[in-house]
Structures are given as structure tokens and as C-alpha cells.
Amino acid sequence: MKCNKPFELNDFYSAAYLIAAGFELKDVYRIGFQSMFVFDDSDELKDHLGKFFAMQASVNAAAYAQEIKKLKSIIHTQSNTKSEVNSYGKGAHI
Secondary structure, eight states: OEEEEEEEEOOHHHHHHHHHTTOOEEEEEEETTEEEEEEEEEHHHHHHHHHHHTTOOOOOHHHHHHHHHHHHHHHHHOOOOTTSOOSSOSSOOO
């Protein structure tokens, strides 16, 4: 069931996994030195995260590696804080 609220997480590798699994990254912002990744909240997303952390997830390895590279590029060039509007997001997919 899809919810209308955002789901935020700070785990880089699980965010890369979710993107490789087909979930749209809605936004990325920083709080100090920590990057926050924003997705649309859903039961399916939470199910995928549960499988990821239980080491039962399956995704194309090349797609996962590519998403890791993209996210690294984003977080290393970003200098926004939560109170600022991020030039990355607002619905764009990387």
C-alpha cells in the first residue's frame, strides 16, 4: 500500500539498493556531514529494505554498482543543509 509521506534514510548502500530495485529517489539533502535519501513511503519499499538488511535481497549487480557511483557523485558535490532547497531532487530520477 502506497503512502503519501516521504521515507527518509541515511544508509548509503541501502539507498543505492532501493534505486537499483526500481524505487525513485525523490531527494537528497545533508544534515551536517550526513546525507539523507528520500523516497516515497510504501509497504513494498519497507519489504525490500527488510530483505536487504536480512541479506535476502536480489538485484542486478551492475545496476547496484552504477547506483553506488551515482550516489557517491551526488553526495560528494552537494553542500546543502536540510533548510535549503536541494538542486537535485523534487521528483527527478538519477
